[in-house]
Amino acid sequence: MTRRDSILTGPGGRADGAARTAGEVIRIGSEEISSAREEDRFQRFSLISWWDQARLSSAKVLVVGAGALGNEVLKNLALLGVGNVFVADLDRIENSNLSRSILYRASDNGTYKAVAAARAARDIYPAMNVQPFVGNVVYDLGVGVFRWADVIIGGLDNREARLSINRNCWRMNRPWIDGAIEQIQGTARVFAPDGPCYECTMSQTDWKLLQMRRSCNLLSRPEMERGKTPTTPTISSIIAGVQCQEAVKLLHGLATIKGRGWVFDGLSTEAYQVEFQRKEDCYSHEILEEIVALDAGVETITVREVLAEARRILGPSAELELSRDVLERLVCPQCKREEMLFASLGRVSADKALCPDCPDVRRQVVTLYKLRGTEAFLDRTFAQIGVPPFDVVIARTHERAIGLEFAGDAHAVLGPLLGARPTPASAEGLEWE
Numbered sequence: 001m002t003r004r005d006s007i008l009t010g011p012g013g014r015a016d017g018a019a020r021t022a023g024e025v026i027r028i029g030s031e032e033i034s035s036a037r038e039e040d041r042f043q044r045f046s047l048i049s050w051w052d053q054a055r056l057s058s059a060k061v062l063v064v065g066a067g068a069l070g071n072e073v074l075k076n077l078a079l080l081g082v083g084n085v086f087v088a089d090l091d092r093i094e095n096s097n098l099s100r101s102i103l104y105r106a107s108d109n110g111t112y113k114a115v116a117a118a119r120a121a122r123d124i125y126p127a128m129n130v131q132p133f134v135g136n137v138v139y140d141l142g143v144g145v146f147r148w149a150d151v152i153i154g155g156l157d158n159r160e161a162r163l164s165i166n167r168n169c170w171r172m173n174r175p176w177i178d179g180a181i182e183q184i185q186g187t188a189r190v191f192a193p194d195g196p197c198y199e200c201t202m203s204q205t206d207w208k209l210l211q212m213r214r215s216c217n218l219l220s221r222p223e224m225e226r227g228k229t230p231t232t233p234t235i236s237s238i239i240a241g242v243q244c245q246e247a248v249k250l251l252h253g254l255a256t257i258k259g260r261g262w263v264f265d266g267l268s269t270e271a272y273q274v275e276f277q278r279k280e281d282c283y284s285h286e287i288l289e290e291i292v293a294l295d296a297g298v299e300t301i302t303v304r305e306v307l308a309e310a311r312r313i314l315g316p317s318a319e320l321e322l323s324r325d326v327l328e329r330l331v332c333p334q335c336k337r338e339e340m341l342f343a344s345l346g347r348v349s350a351d352k353a354l355c356p357d358c359p360d361v362r363r364q365v366v367t368l369y370k371l372r373g374t375e376a377f378l379d380r381t382f383a384q385i386g387v388p389p390f391d392v393v394i395a396r397t398h399e400r401a402i403g404l405e406f407a408g409d410a411h412a413v414l415g416p417l418l419g420a421r422p423t424p425a426s427a428e429g430l431e432w433e
Helices: 035-041 053-058 068-080 095-099 113-124 144-148 159-171 204-213 233-251 303-314 407-417
Strands: 025-028 031-034 060-064 084-089 129-134 151-155 176-182 185-191 260-265 270-275 291-294 319-331 338-344 364-371 392-396 401-406
Touching (some): 053 233, 060 068, 060 144, 068 084, 068 151, 068 233, 084 407, 129 407, 144 401, 144 407, 151 159, 151 233, 159 176, 176 233, 185 233, 291 407, 303 319, 303 401, 401 407
Parallel strands (some): 060 084, 060 151, 084 129, 151 176
Antiparallel strands (some): 185 260, 260 270, 319 338, 319 364, 319 392, 392 401
16 A cells, blocks of 8 residues: 655655765754765665665654663664654653663653653664653544654553554554563564554454453553563563564565564564454544644634534534543432543543542543534533544544544644655655555
């Protein structure tokens, strides 16, 4: 499948087709460097016949998770000269991270992982544009970031986040590379929107465990958030190395393990591949063929205004769907008291579910994801109903669905990544082999 938003480029990946001159000063990120010095840094890579450093310096990569796997991924991307990286993680660094995370130091304890990892990656490759994001990737990371990226690399430890990433990647027509580790075993998998996806691989046991994680009325449970997976730095480096190698191949249009998983057993030192089967009735298999960029952010445009735009484009029957559930209200089953919240599910703890008037009674969660135009809060902004910045809502009729992106938030979310150069590509664009 071909990426539709690529551009035509000239020799060496330059949009104007001009070759660089020796000693020419170029700007990558906020740093001015000579092209000769930049080429010298990656000179050994150029000995590989198919290598195109321009593709990597212009590549846009979203890294979800800055733990053991994410550290190794970011280190590799910096060494490879990948020019634009967005890294998302919720947690802070603690002392136990220091034995498995190459980018962190004892002085980083208490710092958010995404912030420290971004800083360390830039120390390795100063010309890298890198933007950290601190928040819940399921509920607080705008889908516009997925649309911005050329490829998404996951370094996660739970099924809920993987499923969310999978659906966002499919809707935005983006490939992603999953990694999973435990003890000294691990696997790397490549998913692209014309093949089987992560949800296709989920078993009944996976769904049961996912439902357990989503229990307690869907609210965040501290004991769940503190769940730890035992790993070693050696398995992290192996799996992240394969993930980044697959990303390099994908960015170069080479064949990858798309639709397959590479499994490594550290105990036996054996590796093998598994092939996944596409399930045609899988709920993740929706690609939004058109994305309309709204010249507004979630804090400045109301539900009524976006619904009107959706109906202008699609007709009067159009409705809106949010990219994730938001918490509308809590209802006590005993006293029937309702509390309107309009908040991210990732930001509300399970303790909040307890009714303040009825001891030990847990309130019911009422979530919101569809907007039909009859709601009492049509004049609220999207931020006021719990939608994160730079998100994408879906406008849908029975015949057609499009995405509406809150592009007015792009600068605030992407920061220095907003002006990233388009990834060099052929006339056919990037091929997902």
